Amino acid sequence: MRRFLTSLALLSFLAVLSAPPAHAGSAEDEAEHVRLTEDMKRLSRRSAWRGVDEAYVKLLDLEARGVVLNYDDHLMGADAATALGDISAAYDRLERSTKFRTTDEVAQRIAAIEAAFGTVNITVEPKFVGAFALSSAEMPFAADQRNAITQAQGALTESRAYRGLLPYGEYAVGPKHFSLTHDGGPVTLSLTQADGVQRAKGVAFVGPRVDVGAAFTSAGQPAFQQGELQPDAFAGAGARAGVGLQLGFESGFGGLIEVGYHGMFGSKPDVAADPSYQLSSAGMHLGYGWLAGAWRKGGLDLALGPVLGFGSARATGLGGYCAAGDCSSVTATDGSALDYQAMTGSIITTGGSVAVSYLFLDLGRMQGGVGLQGGALSDGSRFYPWGQLGFTVAPIRRDG
Amino acid sequence: MIFGFLAAAAFTAQVHASEVGISGQGHASNPAWSPDGQYLAFEMNTFGGQIDLYVVKVQNGNAMGAPQQVKLPGSSSSFAGGGAIAVAPTWHPQGRLIFEGSNKGGINRLYDWAPGGSGATELLSAAQIAGDLAWPTIRKDGGAIAFTSDAAGLGDIYVWDRSSNQVASALASPFTESSPHYGTGDHLVYSRKNRGTEDLFLLDDGKSTPLVGGNGDQTRPTWAGDQVVYFSNERGDEHWDLVVTSGPGQKLVLAKDARLPDRAAPAVSPDGQWVAYGLSDPGKDNRILFTKVDGSSTVEVETGLVACGDPAVVEAGGRWYLAFTALPSEGSDWRRLHIMDITGRL
Numbered sequence A: 001m002r003r004f005l006t007s008l009a010l011l012s013f014l015a016v017l018s019a020p021p022a023h024a025g026s027a028e029d030e031a032e033h034v035r036l037t038e039d040m041k042r043l044s045r046r047s048a049w050r051g052v053d054e055a056y057v058k059l060l061d062l063e064a065r066g067v068v069l070n071y072d073d074h075l076m077g078a079d080a081a082t083a084l085g086d087i088s089a090a091y092d093r094l095e096r097s098t099k100f101r102t103t104d105e106v107a108q109r110i111a112a113i114e115a116a117f118g119t120v121n122i123t124v125e126p127k128f129v130g131a132f133a134l135s136s137a138e139m140p141f142a143a144d145q146r147n148a149i150t151q152a153q154g155a156l157t158e159s160r161a162y163r164g165l166l167p168y169g170e171y172a173v174g175p176k177h178f179s180l181t182h183d184g185g186p187v188t189l190s191l192t193q194a195d196g197v198q199r200a201k202g203v204a205f206v207g208p209r210v211d212v213g214a215a216f217t218s219a220g221q222p223a224f225q226q227g228e229l230q231p232d233a234f235a236g237a238g239a240r241a242g243v244g245l246q247l248g249f250e251s252g253f254g255g256l257i258e259v260g261y262h263g264m265f266g267s268k269p270d271v272a273a274d275p276s277y278q279l280s281s282a283g284m285h286l287g288y289g290w291l292a293g294a295w296r297k298g299g300l301d302l303a304l305g306p307v308l309g310f311g312s313a314r315a316t317g318l319g320g321y322c323a324a325g326d327c328s329s330v331t332a333t334d335g336s337a338l339d340y341q342a343m344t345g346s347i348i349t350t351g352g353s354v355a356v357s358y359l360f361l362d363l364g365r366m367q368g369g370v371g372l373q374g375g376a377l378s379d380g381s382r383f384y385p386w387g388q389l390g391f392t393v394a395p396i397r398r399d400g
Numbered sequence B: 001m002i003f004g005f006l007a008a009a010a011f012t013a014q015v016h017a018s019e020v021g022i023s024g025q026g027h028a029s030n031p032a033w034s035p036d037g038q039y040l041a042f043e044m045n046t047f048g049g050q051i052d053l054y055v056v057k058v059q060n061g062n063a064m065g066a067p068q069q070v071k072l073p074g075s076s077s078s079f080a081g082g083g084a085i086a087v088a089p090t091w092h093p094q095g096r097l098i099f100e101g102s103n104k105g106g107i108n109r110l111y112d113w114a115p116g117g118s119g120a121t122e123l124l125s126a127a128q129i130a131g132d133l134a135w136p137t138i139r140k141d142g143g144a145i146a147f148t149s150d151a152a153g154l155g156d157i158y159v160w161d162r163s164s165n166q167v168a169s170a171l172a173s174p175f176t177e178s179s180p181h182y183g184t185g186d187h188l189v190y191s192r193k194n195r196g197t198e199d200l201f202l203l204d205d206g207k208s209t210p211l212v213g214g215n216g217d218q219t220r221p222t223w224a225g226d227q228v229v230y231f232s233n234e235r236g237d238e239h240w241d242l243v244v245t246s247g248p249g250q251k252l253v254l255a256k257d258a259r260l261p262d263r264a265a266p267a268v269s270p271d272g273q274w275v276a277y278g279l280s281d282p283g284k285d286n287r288i289l290f291t292k293v294d295g296s297s298t299v300e301v302e303t304g305l306v307a308c309g310d311p312a313v314v315e316a317g318g319r320w321y322l323a324f325t326a327l328p329s330e331g332s333d334w335r336r337l338h339i340m341d342i343t344g345r346l
Helices: A002-018 A027-045 A049-064 A071-084 A087-097 A104-116 A143-159 A335-340 B002-011
Strands: A117-124 A134-136 A161-167 A169-173 A176-180 A187-191 A203-219 A234-249 A253-266 A283-297 A300-316 A342-363 A366-378 A383-395 B012-014 B017-019 B027-033 B039-045 B051-059 B062-070 B085-091 B097-102 B109-113 B133-138 B144-149 B156-161 B166-171 B176-182 B188-194 B197-204 B207-212 B218-224 B227-232 B241-245 B252-255 B274-277 B287-292 B298-302 B306-316 B319-327 B336-341
Touching: A027 A049, A027 A071, A049 A071, A071 A087, A071 A143, A087 A104, A087 A143, A087 A161, A104 A117, A117 A143, A117 A169, A117 A176, A134 A143, A143 A161, A143 B109, A161 A169, A176 A187, A203 A253, A203 A283, A203 A366, A234 A283, A234 A383, A253 A300, A283 A342, A300 A366, A342 A383, B027 B085, B027 B306, B027 B319, B027 B336, B039 B062, B039 B085, B039 B097, B039 B319, B039 B336, B051 B097, B085 B133, B097 B133, B109 B133, B144 B176, B156 B176, B188 B218, B197 B218, B207 B227, B207 B241, B241 B274, B252 B274, B252 B287, B274 B306, B287 B306
Parallel strands: A117 A187, B012 B298, B051 B085, B133 B176, B176 B218
Antiparallel strands: A117 A161, A134 A169, A169 A176, A203 A234, A203 A383, A234 A253, A253 A283, A283 A300, A300 A342, A342 A366, A366 A383, B017 B336, B027 B039, B039 B051, B051 B062, B085 B097, B097 B109, B133 B144, B144 B156, B156 B166, B176 B188, B188 B197, B197 B207, B218 B227, B227 B241, B241 B252, B274 B287, B287 B298, B306 B319, B319 B336
16 A cells, blocks of 8 residues: 555656646747747847747747747847837837846836836727828937837828827827826827818809710611601711709719700711602701719819700601511502601600810809710610710819 | 156146946947946957947946946847947937947847937838948937948948938948048038048038048048048058048148057047047057147146057036046956046146
8 A cells, every 4th residue: 555655656746747837838839939039039130120020929829829938039029019119019028028037127128118108099080081190299319219109100090090108298190289298197089070171061163054066976777666667877967065054062072954955967868869859968956954963073074964855857768677678567669769768757865974074274253174975865766876075164163 | 857857747647547347358448428428338349259338327437336238129138149249339419329239140230228218229220221330420419310321332321310200311422431420510521432542521411522531541530620530541551640630631640650449530528629549659558648639739648557548538517537448457358448537637
């Protein structure tokens, strides 16, 4: 019995000796610890502090997996954070190093940070409009303090927030100023929508609008519809002129309404002259109404919206499907006579129009410039695509 | 004969020098006083590939406590492996120490440190200016620091502006520039290496003009009032003379065979009237000499030590203090740092 107890005690002792440390990492993690440490050493010689910092962050991951970091790891991490201006991280890493031993150097560095830096919590709300760069009344000489301000400036610009340490002093963030003092405690500052530039609202401009220019319009081939007679395709140059009212809001968006004339003067049909028939030119005369949404930025004016057109048209020659004998209501002993058939009628069309204008002439309360418009109409039987190059006169937006 | 003896006595005096206690091994060199005379920075060189930088607090001409080593970032941890170099201390008017440093095998950068501060930090990031940085000189108002960088090839002069935190090129050339020193305003004097020798130039408003040239090297210029004092070995490699120039082409030799400091420019007194130096002649190396920049008179201060050199002078509390390095006796191992009150001696 006594021998058994002795053996048990001996086994227990050996088990304790052979057991891994309470927080040891795996062999792979320990090897990675050595590798990262070497990396930090190598990178620090080249003053590649970003790399040292990244390696230290990886060390923290290893620490979470059980690897025990040492004084030197934390001190090197603190050096990197100081060089990068992340004084909060430097302070944290210096504190971590004291778990192992506290040297005069580390104690002095911790005390120096506590003596020269204070905590700020700055946020810039998404709805804040305006400049919000962090500025210091006087840039300190000390490199670590300068780096801290530079780092905070970068973080604030990038993420609209900074929480960390800044050297004591006078600062401004956008329109707000604050003092960071040893006795004043942490500073919390938030820029809200009310602190920013207030966007103007309401109507920015309203006035007449005129679009005038040369146009080219094409009446395409008609679609076959039982019982309908349709003229053949025709096209020609013409003119478009419209007058209306345009309104714009401070946001740049707005709208317009315009009525006008859309004319096309086509040529005679391309058929051989026949004394039995009198050939006449194709033509189309429409009145139109255009309702559009608009957007103005600087001299650029865009408008897009639906168009309603109505009027009359004249053309010679039946549509191809009738000429081919597909129109049951049409009987002609001479099929070629259909090519000479003059047709007139009224049309009602709907479609859309887009206009791009560049306004550069100051005409008092108005602004003039060049405009390019285009669109397409349809009367149910065919499409009427068109384009226009001309002049645009529209109300001016003084601040735009 | 009696008159000659009295005259000599009037210009030579032995003053007690107190030694700065240093526990480590190495040669002390290149002392630099803080502007208020409260701190003295100096290098310790074992000539084993490592040069340490120390700062000691000084009161009434006596070192207070043990010198504090100024460590580079990354060199404090034990795995740094030693071999760091921290040299060329220069004090900012606000009491901050600017110096050059590099970890073993690393690049040379400028660092900023203050007594009681949070540790040395790189003065300028690699994003601001890349390459090896050297020869920092601080403008009198503290608002700018000029230095050299090899970022664009050979050593060119750059200026860091404190208010904007921006670095700008002050002078780029196909030659190697070094040792810039601020005079009044933005006025800089510097040396340029060309065809194996070194000449001096002035830089003002971005315009560089020759100051002095000649045989051998004209090097380590600094200002004494509106004149420039420098070392010249025009008489041969082993003969360093102390020369002053008041304008292009003008030279006045103040002293022959001066002891050339490891790195420093000539030491000028706080009033800009005197230049301090040691002599390389073993028979006369037991003293620090002060010569007026117009060459009109010289005062010798005997120290009771040998191989005296590296002088630096400051005014603190109405008194003038001289720091210098010397051996206690012939054959001693290490040069040590000494402080002397020389008030009223000049």
